[in-house]
Each structure stands twice: as C-alpha cells, then as structure tokens.
Amino acid sequence: MQTRFSVAIVDDHALVGLAIGALIAGSDGLDLVGAVPSVAALRQADLRPDLVVLDLMLRDGTTPGENVQRLRDRGSEVLVLTSGEDRFLVREALRTSALGVVRKSAPPDAILTSIERAARGELIMDAEWAMTADSDPDLQSAPLTDRERDVLALYASGIGAKQVATRLGISENTVNDHLKRIKREYQRLGRPAPTKVELYRRGVEDGFLPVPGRA
Structure with missing residues (x-):
C-alpha cells in the first residue's frame, strides 16, 4: 500500500497557491491540506503537514530562516x-x-517531482543549488581529516554507523566519535548538521560528496 503524504502551501500570491495546489492534487501520493499566506496563518489553522511548500519571499516581513525554523519546530x-x-x-x-530550493519557473512536472521527493524526506539539489553554494563567499569549509571525509561520505550515503565501521575496518565507536567531531566542526562554523540529511548537504557544499546530477 502506497504511503500518502500531507502537503500545505505557504505563499501570499493566490495564483501560485492555485497552480501548485493543482499539481499536488494530481499526484497519487500527496494530499493537499491547505494553502495559506503565511506561517502564522498555518499555525492559526493548526495545520501540521508532512511537507510545507514555502514561498521564499513573503510580504509579512518574515525571513526564510525564521520561517523554516518555525515549520521544522512543528514537525514539517x-x-x-x-x-x-x-x-x-x-x-x-x-x-x-x-530540503531544497525550487524555482517557480521550472517545468510543472519537475516542480511536482521535487515536491514528491521532499515529502519522502529526500534532499533536493540541482545545478541552481550548486551554483549558489559555489558562489557563496561565506561558506567556510570544515577542516576534516581524510578519515573523517570517508566516514562522512559513507554515512551520508544512507548506511548506518555499523556498516560504515565494517566498510572502513574500524570500530563502530570510532565511527561515532568521528561523526561527533564532524558535527562539532560544522556547528563551530555556523553551519549546523544535526541530521544525516544535513550532513549530506554539508558534504556536498564542501566538495566531499558529488552534487547529484552534476557531471
């Protein structure tokens, strides 16, 4: 039986909400639970969807950082x-x-695919994402050792610490120690990575892992 995911749209342009809502309504695995103009309105409606499709630039004075944090705090x-x-x-x-940034000008099927993947918890990265990350002067790479890079690459690929240990011929405790230090380094740089998805993103940003889809 296919798992279904609930999705809400936060965009203060009604036409965008209608267009994205129509895409979601046409997906077999997604349920649209609401379209509202702000994160505050989403909270007032007491909606807690699996995924929120969030407009980058809302006109209520909020920032992307605070909006994403508020939504993540609610479990979306x-x-x-x-x-x-x-x-x-x-x-x-x-x-x-x-989980990623998608252009409104992308083809409708590409937008829908990104929404479906994000609803499953997958990281969404493309050439636009890579170009923005590459051109960011404030993106300071973490000073990881070769062994830590190996641990990061394997762990972020989706396998557990025990399998990483087996692959590298080290103990599981050593793997966990490496992961703790890697997370501390990213926290120190102001680029926290508490989850496996965020560790994967940091690894791509720093060139330790390949960008999906980039030759």
Missing part, C-alpha cells in the same frame, strides 16, 4: 519555492534545514 519538512530574484535570500534558505 520544508521545500522552498522561489522566483530566484534575490540571491541573498536563496543563500539564506540554503543554510537552513529546508
């Missing part, structure tokens, strides 16, 4: 939707725990 994953008009806001969104 977040996919950011943007026109790409403000690179600084895009960079801010990419530093959050959102």
